[in-house]
Amino acid sequence: MQLWVGLGNPGPQYAMQRHNVGFMAVDTIADVHGFGPVQKKFQGWLQEGRIGSEKILLLKPATFMNESGRSVGEAMRFYKLDLSDLTVFHDELDIAPFKVKVKQGGGHAGHNGLRSIAQHLGPDFRRVRLGIGHPGHKDRVTGYVLGNYSKAEIDPLSDMLGAIASEADRLAAGDDTRFMNDVALRMQD
Numbered sequence: 001m002q003l004w005v006g007l008g009n010p011g012p013q014y015a016m017q018r019h020n021v022g023f024m025a026v027d028t029i030a031d032v033h034g035f036g037p038v039q040k041k042f043q044g045w046l047q048e049g050r051i052g053s054e055k056i057l058l059l060k061p062a063t064f065m066n067e068s069g070r071s072v073g074e075a076m077r078f079y080k081l082d083l084s085d086l087t088v089f090h091d092e093l094d095i096a097p098f099k100v101k102v103k104q105g106g107g108h109a110g111h112n113g114l115r116s117i118a119q120h121l122g123p124d125f126r127r128v129r130l131g132i133g134h135p136g137h138k139d140r141v142t143g144y145v146l147g148n149y150s151k152a153e154i155d156p157l158s159d160m161l162g163a164i165a166s167e168a169d170r171l172a173a174g175d176d177t178r179f180m181n182d183v184a185l186r187m188q189d
């Protein structure tokens with residue numbers, strides 16, 4: 001069993017913000033792979049399903065970004081999962097928009113959701129880093145990540161989310177390199 005967590009902030013006013021692209025990714029995976037109904041559990045929203053031969057739990061913490069670790073920690077303890085079973089989908093300033101990179105462990109680079117999870121569980125979990133690009137100056141970061149995607153960005157955003165969901169079987173099987181390559185190839189079409 002694996003736990004895949006999408007990071008974001010709860011509430012319709014945040015739905016289209018760059019900071020919520022982790023929520024968007026797990027929602028798209030759930031839709032494409034026919035996951036079960038949403039259950040309110042672990043201070044968040046949980047859906048169960050299968051991707052390939054793997055049982056996957058999708059979790060969207062409802063705790064706001066900076067408290068994500070509370071929700072994730074609860075689910076991890078309940079299911080007695082190891083950090084090797086955890087994958088976190090999140091926005092990444094240091095990657096070009098709509099590029100997808102997978103990384104095992106590491107720091108939080110100022111991302112409060114990652115910081116919270118690392119404080120609760122340690123840093124050695126897999127991250128699916130969803131590029132949002134950098135606004136150019138650190139003073140503009142907060143407004144940028146909490147800003148909505150523009151109309152011009154909706155099609156590439158949809159393409160990226162669709163590619164992630166379509167190639168999720170590679171991620172479930174632990175083939176991170178093939179996942180990244182296949183997502184990149186789909187994005188070129």
